[in-house]
Amino acid sequence: MNPLLAPEASAVHSHGQRCALSVNVNKVALLRNTRHLGIPGVLRAAEACLLAGAQGITVHPRPDERHIRPADVRELAALMKQWPHAEYNIEGNPTQNLMDYVRELRPHQVTFVPDSEDQFTSDHGWNLPADRERLAPLIAECQSLGVRVSLFMDPLPEAMAHVAALGAERIELYTETFASAFGTAREAEVLAGFTRTAEAALAQGLGINAGHDLNRDNLSLFLRAVPGVREVSIGHALIADALELGYTETVREYLRSIQRAYAA
Template sequence: MNPLMNSGARCALSVNVNKVALLRNTRRLGIPSVLRAAEACLLAGAQGITVHPRPDARHIRTDDVHELAALMKTWPNAEYNIEGNPTQNLMDFVRTVRPHQVTFVPDSEDQFTSDHGWSLPADAERLKPLIDECKLLGVRVSLFMDPIPEAMRLVAALGAERIELYTESYASAFGTERQAEVLAGFTATAQAALAVGLGINAGHDLNRDNLTTFLKDVPGVQEVSIGHALVADALELGYTETVRDYLRCIQRAYA
């Protein structure tokens, strides 16, 4: 178990490198390198790396998952998080790689990007044995969830250790008259999660503009997973300055 990622002292930054792989896959030159991108982010201070290997391998490929696993062994205080649908190709990676954390996401095979959380109790029966298997393997389980406070007790009953709050609705409302109302839903969900002993992660469309406000208002967030916006920023600023700026956004939330 990774002591840094479980300290609860401050929200950690996990960089999702999927979009680096997506750009690489447009040519057969092997650039940009997913491995070098991950290492640059870790060197800049990121506390984890996230990948979402989909069945069609349109970005992260099987060899990426294993090469990153080897890299992460040289970073004992950083976390490796693999996310995806456990009814597709995800569990094979969990069994062979045994990452620190697995995030179950209810994506269909042809889904463009993640756009909703699990529905409980409807999905509980198929999730329960897969959660149990991950726990036997020593892998922490996080469930990708919409901000629904009453669902948190159902997550806890399944045995998952964390949730990842799906934050697209917050990102869409940020800077509008709906921001406070939407953010209040995330605050209430986080409070409900903490009340039943769940850890809290968050991700999807978080960026340098909206991250600090989210962390100030939503209690107990232990980790944010950020990919698209961070990689887009890195095209202009470079990996090092981008990661450091996201870390500054996190720090400002705790000032």
């Protein structure tokens, strides 16, 4: 383990598995792309987050290159080789440009997301079993390359058996509905749906990731209620916080939020 990792990185949930923080650096690239000066640096941001204790880096390279660009994906893959205890997660639609990166770089994990090419942001999970036929061979190819597959999914307990039947190792719960309900009268009801989905996923032997609009305010509550979450992927809120707090303190704040979720 890197000796510079923050002590907060040791948070472990009730299933004995650490919940990892993977930092999505897309928004760093989005800001950089507004000028031609190369700042802020995507590699510098990723390294600062890893030094602060983040256990992974996530990117979602879209075909229009609006933020992360192909060179970024490759340079980050090279950087991650210097961090053997951290994971590299590449997200995207496997029917667009994602599989080219998988074949070339073989990251630790790919997250299949059903985005259209012009979609503003990810806003729904896969429709199973309807999407089974097109996903099955792509999942099999990733696994033949030694790459773990996570499917971006809505909180639907009945869909977990279909994910397991496809052979994907994990799901990533699309958490926007929880974030929208946080602090409202609907919070408990919506959160209960995520709990039931996680329980169904665990019963099928699936690993659980989560992401989308998680932040310092809502993260602890989500992790306390949803069993077995192995990784949260956080980008927009974390990078926004880093503009005020800096990368190091921001990452450590998120790690503290994870730790608080599992405190006695």
